[in-house]
Amino acid sequence: MYSLLRLRPSHCRNGLRGSRRRNFAEQNCGCNAFSGLPENRRTVRGSHLLEVRQASINLLFLLGACAILLFSASCSPRHGALTRTQFLLGTVCSLTLYDTVRDDVFREAFDRVTGIERMMSLxxxxxxxxxxxxxxxxxxxxxxxxxxxxxxxxxxxxxxxxxxxxxxxxxxxxxxxxxxxxxxxxxxxxxxxxxxxxxxxxxxxxxxxxxxxxQEQGMALDLGAIAKGYAADEAARVIREAGIKRGIIDFGGNILLIGARPDGKPWRVGVQSPGAPRGEFLGVLTASDAAVVSSGVYERFFTGEDGQPYHHILDTATGFPVRNGLASVTVVTGSSRTADALSTTLFALGLQAGMKLAEETEGVQALFVTDDKKVYATSGMLAIFRLTDGEYTMDTLK
Amino acid sequence: MESRYVRLKALDRLAAGLSAAVTVFFFWFAYGGADGRALLYIQNESQSLVYPLSGDLDIPVSGPLGVTRIVIRGGAAAVTDSPCRDKLCVSMGHISGRGGWIACLPNRVFLKVDQDSPAGDADAAAY
Structure with missing residues (x-):
């Protein structure tokens, strides 16, 4: 502290500008330029200098804190992510990757998906x-x-x-x-x-x-309810092998989460509200390193000449789209292939049988939404899902 | 007896004010402000376009079948016409929330709404 008091005040180093500063200097400064001032004024001048120094240090400290804040903010999910989109598998496929990502990683992942499409496409x-x-x-x-x-x-x-x-x-x-x-x-x-x-x-x-x-003429395989999930798993494998630890694979609403958010928290995935415009959520679930896949009556459908909507999940017992009171099923599990296939399976099975299968299958969480706006969740799903759409209510099976 | 309270000088006030202003700016930069705007990303086979959802715009986007017509009105975007046969993209209606998207696959045009998430928003959307 003593050495600080011995430094020349800034107004002396920089020259005196302005009458106010000059007056202050004339009253308080004891440096050579104003050597005629009494010696006992040095204490007052030193005290002022200390305050200037302390304020400067405070300012630097606070600016440093702000810089740290900015750095932290730059690590938030909104920053540092790269997204690439391609039309593949009959839908829009997006990869959003965090960390330092080479363009090669996107290309390799999309090449892998393209290869799968060439093998599995109808x-x-x-x-x-x-x-x-x-x-x-x-x-x-x-x-x-x-x-x-x-x-x-x-x-x-x-x-x-x-x-x-x-x-x-x-x-x-x-x-x-x-x-x-x-x-x-x-x-x-x-x-x-x-x-x-x-x-x-x-x-x-x-x-x-x-x-x-x-075995019979006219038979035909259709892997539409599983191939997209498999492709997402393979894209994730390519991405992970490239050292990427966090990202979101979105193949037409089939979500595969790699790692956790950059802030370490689980990703937040909105579940589409059936019947509402796309992007309006029934609720939000949190998960890391998981696949989230929904099947519903709202995604691929057409309106017949009778005015009725006909969706794409077909019942091979009746030959018509499944009508069992369900509007959508969302599955969360570790594999996108499993989530893809199970979401269709659980939807087709219906609420009671689907819930039973989901509860019995290890590592699978499921959410069932009915036409009458009730939401049923497996026990594990209850822990990660939060209903946000006020038109719906959570319910339990009797 | 010396006062226990520090008397703030002009530079102290300046330092505090400046620091507060810088802090507010960084918070705004990181968690809100310009990043909080809803944006419409449009992609076709050859280009990517970005528009704010706040304006009123008519956007023609070319694809292999012809022109897909997109409108932005009242904070939402929609496809009003496209040279595809079944017009599923037109029937999707308006999108405004983050993650909402419409695709005209036959004409290879893709729209997506994105914005930085205010609290309560999601990182992805499952359909």
């Missing part, structure tokens, strides 16, 4: 699935190991759900054409004929030969 003539369907009833078709594995997984879900999820729904889905330019309510006899060709037990896999065979 609209690409030489995809594995198209070739399997074209060879139905005549001969087995050679496919990649990946396609074989995903079809095996889809058949497991088909068995698990007793056909509520049906990997062989292709003929019925093609007949309805929901999501295409030719969507229409088919004739009942056409539906009946299509249903005869949706028996998933007549899909034969030969792992050793690497082939899939559909």
């Amino acid at each position: 609209t690409i003539a030489d995809s594995d699935i198209s070739r399997v369907n074209a060879a139905a009833g005549t001969h087995p078709a050679a496919v990649s190991g990946e396609t074989l594995e995903l079809v095996r997984s889809a058949l497991e879900f088909s068995r698990l759900s007793g056909g509520a999820f049906n990997a062989a729904v292709g003929p019925l889905a093609a007949l309805w054409g929901i999501g295409t330019d030719h969507a229409a309510v088919p004739a009942r006899e056409d539906i009946a004929a299509a249903l005869l060709r949706t028996d998933y037990t007549k899909v034969s896999l030969d792992t050793a030969a690497g082939t899939i065979f559909l």
Whole structure:
């Protein structure tokens, strides 16, 4: 402190400007320029200098604190994220990645998804699935190991759900054409004929030969309820292998969360409110390293000539879109492939059976929303979901 | 007896005022302000466009089938016309909340609303 008192005050170093400062200097300064002032004025001058110094230190401290605040803010989820979007898998696919991200990572992840689309797509003539369907009833078709594995997984879900999820729904889905330019309510006899060709037990896999065979002509696989989830899992794998620890994969509303938010908290995922404009949420759930997938009546549908809406989740018992009082089902689990398939499965099973399956399946949380605006959650979902839409109420199964 | 209270001088007040102003600015910069605006991101096969949702705009966007017409009115965006057959994009209505999106897949046009999240908003949206 003593040394501070010995420094020259700033008004002496900088020169005197302005009459007020000059007056102050003339009254209080004891430096050489005003050496005629009494010695006992040095204490007053030193005290003033100390205050100036202290104020400067305070100012620097506070500016430093603000800089730290700014740095912290720069780490918030809104900053430092890069998003890339492509049209793939018949929808809009977005990758939002945090940390330091090379463009190569986006390209590699999208290339991986493109590769999956080339194998699994129904609209690409030489995809594995198209070739399997074209060879139905005549001969087995050679496919990649990946396609074989995903079809095996889809058949497991088909068995698990007793056909509520049906990997062989292709003929019925093609007949309805929901999501295409030719969507229409088919004739009942056409539906009946299509249903005869949706028996998933007549899909034969030969792992050793690497082939899939559909035993009856006219059968067709449709992996639309699982391939998008699988592609998200694979994109996440590519991203994680590149060292990215946080991000959001959004494939047409199928969400896969990588890590947690940059502030360490779980991601917040809004669940679409059925019937409301897209982006209006029923509620928000929090999760990290998890897939969040919804299936509902509101996403892909058309309005028939009878004025009724017809959605895309088809019941292979009736041949018509599932009508069981559910408006949507949202599944949270570790794998996007599982979440994708289970959301369709649980929806098709209905509230009671779907809730039972969800509660019995380890690591799966589910949210059921009914047409009469009631929301039912598995026990695990209750801990992570918060209802925000006042038109809906939480309820429990009796 | 010396007073226990520090008497603030002009520079102290200046330092405190300046620090408060800088702090408020940083909070505004980090958690609100310009970043809190709702923005409409439009993407087609060749370009990405960004518009504030606060204005009134008519935006024609070209795609392989023709022109998709997008409007921004009253803080919301919608597709009013597109050269696709089933017009699902038009039937989606208006979007205004963060994460809301509309896609015209046949014409390869994608709209998405994004904004920095005020408290209570979400990082992603599951449909």
